Amino acid sequence: MSYKPEEIIETIHMTEVEHLDIRTVTLGVSLRDCSSPDPKELLERIKEKLLRKGENHVATVETISSEFGIPIANKRIAVTPISIVADGHDPATFVKVCEMLDYCAGEIGVDYLGGYSALVQKGMTIGDKNLIDTIPDALAATARVCSSVNVASTKAGINMDAVALMGRIIKELASKTHEAIGCCKLVTFANCVEDNPFIAGAFHGISEPETVINVGISGPGVVLNAVKQAGQCEFGILAEVIKRTAFKVTRMGEMVGRKASERMGVPFGIVDISLAPTPAEGDSVGSILEAFGLERCGTHGTIAALMLLNDAVKKGGLMASSYVGGMSGAFIPVSEDAGMIAAVEAGALSLEKLEAMTSVCSVGLDMIAVPGDTPAESISGIIADQAAIGISNHKTTAVRIMPVPGKMVGQSAEYGGLLGTAPIMPVSMFSSASFISRGGRIPAPASGINN
Amino acid sequence: MPLSDYEIEKITEIVAGRVGEKLDGKALRQIVDRVVDGMQAERGNPDIKGATCEVSAPSSEVRPNVAVKDTLDPLVAGQGGLYDQIEKTDATRVIIAAFGQNRPGVVASISGVLAEENCSIEDISQTLMQEFFSMIMVVNMSDCKLDFAGLRDKIQTFEAQLGMKVYVMHEDIFRYMHRI
Numbered sequence: 272m273s274y275k276p277e278e279i280i281e282t283i284h285m286t287e288v289e290h291l292d293i294r295t296v297t298l299g300v301s302l303r304d305c306s307s308p309d310p311k312e313l314l315e316r317i318k319e320k321l322l323r324k325g326e327n328h329v330a331t332v333e334t335i336s337s338e339f340g341i342p343i344a345n346k347r348i349a350v351t352p353i354s355i356v357a358d359g360h361d362p363a364t365f366v367k368v369c370e371m372l373d374y375c376a377g378e379i380g381v382d383y384l385g386g387y388s389a390l391v392q393k394g395m396t397i398g399d400k401n402l403i404d405t406i407p408d409a410l411a412a413t414a415r416v417c418s419s420v421n422v423a424s425t426k427a428g429i430n431m432d433a434v435a436l437m438g439r440i441i442k443e444l445a446s447k448t449h450e451a452i453g454c455c456k457l458v459t460f461a462n463c464v465e466d467n468p469f470i471a472g473a474f475h476g477i478s479e480p481e482t483v484i485n486v487g488i489s490g491p492g493v494v495l496n497a498v499k500q501a502g503q504c505e506f507g508i509l510a511e512v513i514k515r516t517a518f519k520v521t522r523m524g525e526m527v528g529r530k531a532s533e534r535m536g537v538p539f540g541i542v543d544i545s546l547a548p549t550p551a552e553g554d555s556v557g558s559i560l561e562a563f564g565l566e567r568c569g570t571h572g573t574i575a576a577l578m579l580l581n582d583a584v585k586k587g588g589l590m591a592s593s594y595v596g597g598m599s600g601a602f603i604p605v606s607e608d609a610g611m612i613a614a615v616e617a618g619a620l621s622l623e624k625l626e627a628m629t630s631v632c633s634v635g636l637d638m639i640a641v642p643g644d645t646p647a648e649s650i651s652g653i654i655a656d657q658a659a660i661g662i663s664n665h666k667t668t669a670v671r672i673m674p675v676p677g678k679m680v681g682q683s684a685e686y687g688g689l690l691g692t693a694p695i696m697p698v699s700m701f702s703s704a705s706f707i708s709r710g711g712r713i714p715a716p717a718s719g720i721n722n
Numbered sequence: 723m724p725l726s727d728y729e730i731e732k733i734t735e736i737v738a739g740r741v742g743e744k745l746d747g748k749a750l751r752q753i754v755d756r757v758v759d760g761m762q763a764e765r766g767n768p769d770i771k772g773a774t775c776e777v778s779a780p781s782s783e784v785r786p787n788v789a790v791k792d793t794l795d796p797l798v799a800g801q802g803g804l805y806d807q808i809e810k811t812d813a814t815r816v817i818i819a820a821f822g823q824n825r826p827g828v829v830a831s832i833s834g835v836l837a838e839e840n841c842s843i844e845d846i847s848q849t850l851m852q853e854f855f856s857m858i859m860v861v862n863m864s865d866c867k868l869d870f871a872g873l874r875d876k877i878q879t880f881e882a883q884l885g886m887k888v889y890v891m892h893e894d895i896f897r898y899m900h901r902i
Binding site: 273274276278279280282283286287323327337338339340341481519522523525526530535536 | 752753755756759817819845847849856858860870871889891892894895896898899900
C-alpha cells in the first residue's frame with residue numbers, strides 16, 4: 272500500500288479527534304488603485320474592487336474544507352492600510368470608508384476584514400491622523416472591520432506621540448462599545464508584518480501584489496496531544512515531538528493555501544505558523560505549557576517553556592512550507608485561551624509575566640482586559656513597554672487591550688465565540704502620565720543601525 | 723486602461739492558454755482580470771523584460787511569431803515550474819477507512835458502491851483485533867460518475883447500517899502530511 276496504515280490512522284486521528292483545523296484563509300486585496308479625490312468615487316471604487324476580487328473567496332474555501340475534510344475556521348479579507356487609500360480626505364469620509372468595508376465584508380461573507388490601519392512609526396501624515404482619530408467612531412459603527420496602528424519599528428524607534436494618542440483612542444473606543452468589545456478589533460503594533468493573515472492585525476502591506484492568499488494554521492490541540500503522549504521525556508525529545516507535529520500541521524496549511532491559490536487564480540503568499548488557540552477545551556497554548564510540567568501557566572519556568580514551544584514549532588514549520596511568513600510565533604491571547612484564563616483566575620499569571628513572555632513569542636499582550644478606570648497614560652505606558660521589547664529584539668509585538676468600563680479586578684468581560692472570556696487583570700497603581708506627556712520619538716535602538 | 727490591438731491579442735493568447743478546454747464565464751473573467759492587472763502593474767516599470775516589453779510595443783508593429791512568455795504570476799500553482807513538478811500527481815485517488823465492531827458485509831457494501839460508481843480499488847488492507855475491525859482502501863476515482871463529495875456522501879450513508887465509522891478522504895491530505 273502506498274501509505275502505511277499507521278500514517279492513515281494518525282491523520283484521521285489528527286483531524287477527527289484532535290480537531291486539527293486551519294484557523295484562517297485570508298485574501299489580501301490591494302486598494303491602492305481605488306484612491307480618488309472625490310469621496311463618492313473612492314467609496315464606489317473600493318466597493319467594486321472588493322466585491323469583484325472577493326466574490327469566490329468564501330465558496331472556494333468552503334469547497335476545499337469539505338473536499339479535504341479539514342475544517343477551515345475562518346475566511347477573511349485584508350486590505351491596503353486605509354490611511355494610504357483615503358489620504359487627503361476628511362475624518363467623515365474615513366468613517367464612511369470603514370462602513371463601506373464593513374458592507375463589503377458582509378456581502379462577501381467573511382466574519383472580519385482587516386486594514387483600517389496606519390503605519391506611523393516615524394510620524395503621522397494628515398491621513399494617518401484622520402484615520403487614528405476616527406478609529407473609535409469607525410469601529411463602534413461597524414461589526415466586521417478591524418484596525419491596526421504600527422507605532423514603532425527597529426529602524427525608526429518609537430513614535431511616542433502616536434503611543435500617547437493610542438492610549439486615548441483605546442479609552443474612547445472602550446467607552447463607545449459594550450464591554451469595550453470594540454477594543455478587541457484594534458491592535459497597536461511594533462514591527463508589524465505586511466502579510467499577517469490573522470485578525471485583528473491583518474492588513475495588505477504596501478509591498479504585496481494585487482491579491483494574495485495567506486494561510487494561518489491553528490493546531491494547539493494537536494501539539495498538546497503529542498506532548499501528552501511523549502510523557503516525561505527530556506527536553507531534546509520534547510522539542511523533536513513538537514517539531515514533527517508542527518511539520519504535519521503546517522503541511523495542511525501549505526496544502527490548503529496552494530489549493531485555494533490554484534482555484535481562485537490568486538498568488539499564494541505565506542503560511543503563518545503561529546499556534547493560534549481558541550477558547551475550546553484542549554485548544555490552548557497555556558495547556559501545552561502546563562503539559563510540559565508546569566503546575567500552572569505563569570509560574571517560574573513558563574518563559575523557558577514558551578521559548579522551547581515557539582522555537583520547535585518554527586523549526587518544524589519552516590521545513591513544511593515553501594513560504595513561511597506573517598507573525599509565525601505562538602499566540603498568547605488571554606481571553607481566547609482556556610488555559611490562560613484559568614491561570615489568570617488562579618492568580619498564577621499576571622500582566623507582568625505576560626509582558627516577559629512576549630519577549631520570546633510573537634504577538635505581545637493580546638486580549639487583555641483591564642479595569643475601566645485605567646488611565647489612558649497607563650495604557651500608553653503598556654504600549655511603550657511592548658514596543659521597546661519588540662524593537663530591541665527585532666520582532667513583532669503588539670497590544671490588544673480592553674479597559675472595560677465599570678469593571679474591576681475579580682470580574683470578567685464576556686465576548687463569546689472566538690473572542691472568549693476576559694478576566695479583568697490588575698495594572699500598576701502608579702502613574703506614567705508625566706513620562707508619556709513628554710512626546711516626540713524614542714530614537715531607534717543601536718541594534719537597528721546594522722548596515 | 724486603454725489597450726492597443728496588439729495588447730488585446732496578447733491578452734487573448736495568454737487567457738486561451740490558461741483556460742484550455744475548461745472555459746466558463748467566471749473563470750474567464752477572473753483570468754482576464756489578472757492578466758490585465760499584471761500588465762498594468764508591469765507597464766509602470768519599463769525595465770522588466772519579457773511579456774511587458776513586447777506588450778508595450780506600438781500597436782502598429784506586428785510581430786506574430788513572438789512567443790509570449792507568461793511571467794505574471796509564477797507562484798500560482800498550475801502555471802508550470804517547480805511547483806507543478808511537486809504537485810504533479812494522480813490527484814483522483816481517495817483513501818477510504820472504516821473502523822468498528824466486526825460484522826459481515828462491510829467490504830461488500832463499500833466495494834458495491836465503488837463498482838456502481840465506476841471506481842477501482844487499487845489497494846486494500848484489513849485487520850481484525852479481537853472484535854475490532856479496521857479496513858483501509860486506496861481507490862482510484864478517475865472514471866467515477868460522482869464527484870468527490872458525492873462519492874463520500876454515498877459511502878458514508880452506510881455508516882449507520884454497518885454500525886461503523888467510515889472516513890473518505892482525499893489522497894492529497896496524506897501525500898502532503900507524510901511525503902515530501
